[in-house]
Amino acid sequence: MNNYRMIIQYDGTKYAGWQIQGDQKTIQKEIVKAIKIVLKEDVNLIGSGRTDAGVHALGQVANFRTDKEIDLFKFRFSLNSVLPDDISVISINEVEENFHSRFDAKRRTYIYLISQFKSPFYKNYSYFYPQEIDLEKLQVLSRLFIGKKNYSSFCKKSSEVKNRYCEVSNVSWLKHADLIYFKISADRFLHGMVRAIVGTLLNSLKLENPEEYINQVFISEKREAAGEAVPAKGLFLYKVEY
Structure with a gap:
C-alpha cells in the first residue's frame, strides 16, 4: 500500500471547516471528491487537524493510501485542475506506510x-x-x-x-x-x-x-x-x- 502526504493551502471563507460533515461544504470533502475524479477510487484522507468554519490554512497536512503508483507531478497538476480555486495542493510526496498526518504531528503553529x-x-x-x-x-x-x-x-x-x-x-x-x-x-x-x-x-x-x-x-x-x-x-x- 502506497502512502502519500500532501501540503494544502485553502481559503476557508466559504467552507464549514476541514472535516466532512454530512451535506455541508468542507475542505476535506472537496479534496476527496477531486481525488476520486483523478484516481477513480475513494480514499480515506487524514488531516493533521480540524480547522473550523471560516478558518484558512497555509500549511495543512493530509495523507491518503492507495494501491496505485502515482506520478507525483502529474497527479498534483491534475488534482489542482479539478479542485476549486480556493483550495490548492502545493506539494505531494510518498511517505512510509505507517505515517499518520494527525497522530504523528509533534507541533502545530x-x-x-x-x-x-x-x-x-x-x-x-x-x-x-x-x-x-x-x-x-x-x-x-x-x-x-x-x-x-x-x-x-x-x-x-x-x-x-x-x-x-x-x-x-x-x-x-x-x-x-x-x-x-x-x-x-x-x-x-x-x-x-x-x-x-x-x-x-x-x-x-x-x-x-x-x-x-x-x-x-x-x-x-x-x-x-x-x-x-x-x-x-x-x-x-x-x-x-x-
Missing part, C-alpha cells in the same frame, strides 16, 4: 491577523480591530500561556475531548506593515482555542490587573470566564511539524 484600519483587501483574512494595542504588554502577558496547562476555559463547550491539556511552546506578537500578527505553537489545539486566547488577551488590555485576570480564567476552567472569541476569518493554520 497558527497565526492570527489583526488589521487596525478598514481595508477591502484585508476584510476576509483579518480581524478589524481599530482600538489601541500595546504589543509589548501583550508579549509579556502571553508568557502566561507557555507550558502544559488545562485549556478548558479556552475551548468550546461542545468539545467532546476528555483531555484538555495542551503544551504551548511559543507565543509571540509582531507588527509588520499594516498588520499585527499573533503566532502560537503547541503540541495540540482544542476546538476554538486560538480564537479564545486572542480574544482573552485583547480583553486583558482593558483591565487594571490583566495577569490576575488571565490566571483566574485558567483556574476557573469555564469558557465563560475567558474573553469572547475573535472572528474565524483572521485565523490560519500556518504549519505542522513532525
Whole structure:
C-alpha cells in the first residue's frame, strides 16, 4: 500500500471547516471528491487537524493510501485542475506506510491577523480591530500561556475531548506593515482555542490587573470566564511539524 502526504493551502471563507460533515461544504470533502475524479477510487484522507468554519490554512497536512503508483507531478497538476480555486495542493510526496498526518504531528503553529484600519483587501483574512494595542504588554502577558496547562476555559463547550491539556511552546506578537500578527505553537489545539486566547488577551488590555485576570480564567476552567472569541476569518493554520 502506497502512502502519500500532501501540503494544502485553502481559503476557508466559504467552507464549514476541514472535516466532512454530512451535506455541508468542507475542505476535506472537496479534496476527496477531486481525488476520486483523478484516481477513480475513494480514499480515506487524514488531516493533521480540524480547522473550523471560516478558518484558512497555509500549511495543512493530509495523507491518503492507495494501491496505485502515482506520478507525483502529474497527479498534483491534475488534482489542482479539478479542485476549486480556493483550495490548492502545493506539494505531494510518498511517505512510509505507517505515517499518520494527525497522530504523528509533534507541533502545530497558527497565526492570527489583526488589521487596525478598514481595508477591502484585508476584510476576509483579518480581524478589524481599530482600538489601541500595546504589543509589548501583550508579549509579556502571553508568557502566561507557555507550558502544559488545562485549556478548558479556552475551548468550546461542545468539545467532546476528555483531555484538555495542551503544551504551548511559543507565543509571540509582531507588527509588520499594516498588520499585527499573533503566532502560537503547541503540541495540540482544542476546538476554538486560538480564537479564545486572542480574544482573552485583547480583553486583558482593558483591565487594571490583566495577569490576575488571565490566571483566574485558567483556574476557573469555564469558557465563560475567558474573553469572547475573535472572528474565524483572521485565523490560519500556518504549519505542522513532525
